[in-house]
Amino acid sequence: MTNTTLREPAFPDAVITEAIRWTEETGPLDDAQALRIAASRASDGHARITERALHLGERIGLPSEMTRARQWAPWVLLGLVALIVVAGLGLAGNVVGGGERHINVIVALVSLLGLHALTLVLWLVGLWLPAGSFGTASLGWIWLSLTARVAGGKRGQAPLLLRATTGLLTRARLLPWAFGLVSHGIWSLSFAVVLAAMLFALAFRSYTLSWETTILDPAFFVRAVQVLGWGPSQLGFPVPDAATVLSAAPGAAGQRTWAMWLTGCIVVYGLLPRLALVLLSAAVWRSRRKALQPDWSEPYYRKLLARFAALAPAAIVDADPGRMRGAAPARLAPSELQDALFVIGFELPPDMPWPPAALPADAAQVLRIDGSAPARRTLLDQLAQAHPRAVLLVCHAASSPDRGTERFLREVLAHCGECRLWLADANGEGAAGRWIDWLRDTGLERITASDSLDAALQGLSAP
Structure with missing residues (x-):
């Protein structure tokens, strides 16, 4: 999306966005929650940066x-x-x-x-x-x-x-x-x-209006009065002639001319320029006010755009070309299962709290793995020894399942009676439907996926 199609923030929001940038010059703020909120509320990069700044600004009172x-x-x-x-x-x-x-x-x-x-x-x-x-x-x-x-x-x-x-x-x-x-x-x-x-x-x-001097030539004042009076004269103000200027005691008409000349000079050289500049400043403000936006090309903002891009769900990785859809592993016999429930957090973001609230009290194991090969092997060894009747796998809703996820689920199914997925932090993104479609396409329909913890746990508690 080009910058011309992005919604630009209003001036107060732009001020707060810039203020947050200056604040983070001394060190980044804790913005994990702000990033998720901004990503869920706004659709383009600039609006997301503004939403993040408003959320962080609220924290410090901006x-x-x-x-x-x-x-x-x-x-x-x-x-x-x-x-x-x-x-x-x-x-x-x-x-x-x-x-x-x-x-x-x-x-x-x-x-x-x-x-x-x-x-x-x-x-x-x-x-x-x-x-x-x-x-x-x-x-x-x-x-x-x-x-x-x-x-x-x-x-x-x-x-x-x-x-x-x-x-x-x-x-x-x-x-x-x-x-x-x-x-x-x-x-x-x-x-x-x-x-x-x-x-x-x-x-x-x-x-009585007049001029006084000790060292200047009277002709200087005559010339100065005529030069300064040219502008006011264009608006109809009178200008004292040489005789009036040189007169030591001009009459009433001369005094009136002096007074109007002084008034005209104040109007022409004081009031009118300021009024004209008020109108000019207002016109320039109206023509340029749309440019009152942060400089999105700054490295600070480019880094934020990259972080938001990393949060966006990637496209689901398709199966290998030419690979046939595989069937889910066969269920274990009831006699092989132990009455135990495993709750496993799989490849969750580091800032996501663990363990989740409202887990059933009969959960035998509540584990969290980072998805690395050693962590997977250790977990699969535990499942192979325990053969639990149910496994609740907790995944990040915004993450994208791939072939590695598919292999891991098949291996888990081979060592338990039932496996379900809870898609945490869905934020209304339709993640459950995306994962369900993927499970169907990979032949893993028997795994139930839900973005609600209550729905995922329904029927899993011990009888």
């Missing part, structure tokens, strides 16, 4: 911490927005709150746009540099870090989830855009608050 993070994220963002709004109001107050009601337009413009321009340049540079060069200085990073810290506390998995999240964003080339979506949104709100506060103050109070 899903619950992700849920808390989603619950806290809006509140942390709201608190961060409140701080930025208060800061914006402070900036506006510094500009229009002076007791002398005198505004130096150049100083006001630098104070309102200076930090914005610096952070915007850093963000733009960060688009071309390696991921994370300026990420930790953005409001988006601050929001994500605070959310993880609040949700996870001091002993939570916040660093692990944060690393997994930023790793996925980096791989999808979305890290600056995701942080930018938050940062530009907060900056836009801040400028909106500043503009609202300034316009309210300028509308209902009288201010």
Whole structure:
């Protein structure tokens, strides 16, 4: 199955999958049960890896911490927005709150746009540099870090989830855009608050706007006002002419022109770029969000795919070409049998618990063999001496019977009165039908196979 046909996990599941990968960098987790559950619940490799990660993540508390993070994220963002709004109001107050009601337009413009321009340049540079060069200085990073810290506390998995999240964003080339979506949104709100506060103050109070210098040529300010005013003028904002700029005390019309020029500069060089970048970041997020998936080509994931492939039932090995179907060995006479029950675990996975629960109390022997030739010979010697009336052979349902299994069953039948198969860990895979078909095809119909222990034991207990 190609990667294009595989179901990809949702972003929260992808984060947990990556978090488990980082966790296992320091050592593999005990995943025997998780592998079996994932293999039974999912049909393709990537979905199985995700199911395994979710099962392991549940053990160390990752899903619950992700849920808390989603619950806290809006509140942390709201608190961060409140701080930025208060800061914006402070900036506006510094500009229009002076007791002398005198505004130096150049100083006001630098104070309102200076930090914005610096952070915007850093963000733009960060688009071309390696991921994370300026990420930790953005409001988006601050929001994500605070959310993880609040949700996870001091002993939570916040660093692990944060690393997994930023790793996925980096791989999808979305890290600056995701942080930018938050940062530009907060900056836009801040400028909106500043503009609202300034316009309210300028509308209902009288201010004197001018510029001051000690060493610069007045012609510099004339040129600077005209250059900076070009952008706002395209939206209809007025630009002070040279006479107004050079005038020591412009009239009411000149003051109004200065005020609208300052407002237009904040709109054009502050608010509008941030709003445009919010829309651009949202568009990039929508176009690339499907790439927020683990890198399945990583050796870690390739190894997991190989482990899942090894769990899949192999095709049943057919009999040798040209070999005739053999008959089952003849039953032993009742006088040759002893009233004993043998329970034998045959080639079971190492992690399967043994002995099984609910075994009958009259079982004479409860053994487990690995299927090697010496182990088989030792067991067959015991059966030849005991000649038990019944043998319950416990096999792994997902395993595939082959010619070696057939030979072993025939040898067991030659030394007992009845043999039955219990197919453990069937997990609804239809294993019983597969084994029954194989028993019929090999001439071993007298061996009953069942995926239920109770059904396999029915009638085997001592009378």
